[in-house]
Amino acid sequence: MISKLGAGCALGLALLATAAALSQTASPESQSSKPAPEDIPPIRTIADPYPAFNGIAVDAANGIVAMSDPNRKSLLLYDRIRGASQGEASLPIRQILGPDTFLGMIAGIILDPQREEIYTANNDIEDTVVVMPYGASGNVKPRRVFSVPHQSWGLALGNVADQIAVTVEVQNTIVFYRRQVKGVEAPVRIIRGQATGLADPHGIYWDESHNEIGVANHGNFRGVVKNTGGGCAPSFVVEDEAEAGESRPPSIRIFAANAKNDAKPLRVIQGSRTGLDWPMGIAYDAQHDTIVVANNGDSSVLIFGRNSDGDVAPLRVIRGDRTGINHPMGVAVDPQKGEVWVSNWGDHSALAFDSAVRGNVAPKRIIRSAPAGTHTPGFGNPMALAYDSKRDQLLVPN
Amino acid sequence: MTQPRIAVFARLANGDAAPTRLITGQNTLLGRTIHGLAYDPTRDEIVAPNALADAILVFRGAAAGSERPLRVIQGPHTHLVTPHAVSLDLQNREILVASLTGRRINIFRWDANGDATPVRVIEGPKTELGHIVGLAVDPDRNLLAVANTHEILIFNRTDNGDAAPRGRIAGPKTGITDEPWQMEFYQGRIFLAASNHFHQNLYEGVTLRPDAKEVPDDPWLNPILGFMGVWNITDNGDVAPLAMIRGPFSGLIHPVGLALNPKDGEIYVSDSVKNGVLSFLVPQFFPQESPTSNSDGRRSK
Secondary structure (H helix, E strand, O other), X not given: OOOHHHHOOHHHHHHHHHHHHHHHOOOHHHHOOOOOOOOOXXXXXXXXXXXXXXXXXXXXXXXXXXXXXXXXXXXXXXXXXXXXXXXXXXXXXXXXXXXXXXXXXXXXXXXXXXXXXXXXXXXXXXXXXXXXXXXXXXXXXXXXXXXXXXXXXXXXXXXXXXXXXXXXXXXXXXXEEEOOOOEOOOOOEEEEOHHHOOOOXXXXXXXXXXOEEEEEEOOEEOOOXXXXXXXXXXXXXXXXXXXXXXXXXXXXXXXXXXXXXXXXXXXXXXXXXXXXXXXXXXXXXXXXXXXXXXXXXXXXXXXXXXXXXXXXOOOEEEEOOOOOOOOEEEEEEEOOOOEEEEEEOOOOEEEEEEXXXXXXXXXXXXXXXXXXXXXXXXXXXXXXXXXXXXXXXEEEEO | OOOOOEEEEEOOOOEOOOOOEEEOXXXXXXXXXXXXXXXXXXXXXXXXXXXXXXXXXXXXXXXXEOOOOOEEEEOHHHOOOOEEEEXXXXXXXXXXXXXXXXXXXXXXXXXXXXXXXXXXXXXXXXXXXXXXXXXXEEXXXXXXXXXXXXXXXXXXXXXXXXXXXXXXXXXXXXXXXXXXXXXXEEOOEEEXXXXXXOOOOOEEOOEEOOOOOXXXXXXXXXXOOOEEEEEEOOOOEOOOOOEEEOOOOOOOOOXXXXXXXXXXXXXXXXXXXXXXXXXXXXXXHOOOOOOOEOOOOOEOO
């Protein structure tokens, strides 16, 4: 990693110049123990002091379940067979947290049981994937960090191909890197283009038994694929044509594992019968030959046959007040115990279900990052606000 | 990044509060990257951008759950390109949109719907528009302030096409370094969340930039703190803020979202590092409407 000075960005020099000027003009108060006049404390703060689960992954061989936490910017590893009792917060085996970890607004997470490594995607601002060893704890530096395009969300590992697949929301793209990638390396291939139908891709799985990749799409589509990104402006190219954005129906798109460029998907699950509603995390369940989907919008888990195609209903749905599913973000399959794990954004919990269940059933176990009933603000990098003067309310988007 | 949504909190909510309602779900057509949000008290409507579908969404003020927008501005005639932020000109009944990667400002009638053509578009090399997020209109002076790359640009409100800015608030005294974010306007003053985080993108689209060599430092750890600053919209040059909130007691690290409540003398600021919303009681930041106020918002002595 490099310092801002070495970034080669002209803006960095301006930044440092400004910093120097600010330090030179600092008021006497700011150099004493008294707060400076402008250092005004807030009268109220809405924030969640507890970890909030986004992605989830299970390693049956090593007996752990791991979650990404963009709220407190941490990774948490739990014993996969110990649930919370009496509503208390569960004690993680380890939590990786702190300024050296490079963890920020993280989304997808995967585990590599063979090499005992944790991968998680810094979705916003950092634009990196962080790789930690299983044994990492506290404020530790990653084993590896590699750069990815802005808004990378989902991750999947292909052991045979020896590659990592990464979904990129705004680019409607899947990028692939060699598994050992470190630092700044170009992708080895991409799936991108009109024929792919990718539209705001999120979760991704790699089914090596059938040489397929499945991707969950929200449906936001930017038309012409030519976004040049941003960052160290004004070096990026102006896009001078309208893009004709679209709001398409959500979908699950299954590609050949070795697909590249503007490849057409092998199958597409899309339409009103599917019940898809902002599909987030997605996983392949080899035991039942099914695709498991965290259906965020209607607080359910949908299970489709692997070969489902078109406007088809799910084989099974897990939904209802007894399930505890609350705006789920991630799903993971534990083939050894025959379980499906679900991470909730709507409260501080992850739930383990028997992987064959359907309907309104209670989970077998619950892992909690906060005591049961703790309120959940649910912020995910709120970068705008509005005040509703009619109702005396604050509007906070994610 | 997480769950696309608009969460609604009581103004007096504090701590780990739960929202009183959520606008979320596939029917809402929301996506991530809502970097500007506006409430229209005259029509009781909420206006939100969807950068990933090149759309502007208008909801009723009491919207809840997976509710469809009342109106959707989307299509090839809109010229929207990654619209990150919106602002409202209530007096002139217009919606202003910051199309970030398009480096343009699209202005629509407030009742625009469907594949609507903007009434004006500010774009072109003379505009110097780069990384634009915050927009704020002064309808009385016919000025438009724009939070741009590392400065505030001032345009005439009715500028159209490749117009050069008429003013610029930039330089070391301003304290603005990188990516000034949401901006609001009240009584001659602009209020800015100056994030001062330092975001470097090594990719153009999904293509690695030729000069990308090493992973940058974590932008959230940028030691230059962000702040909330206030300027007169008539300021020009390297001008220090009239008022600001900054420092360790403020809790602000890299503030981004901003909303005003002049009636209660409060300012609301969201911060990406804290992943939270902070409320400040600063009635002194709001000029009073009185005969003793000058036209530029400064109090007479």
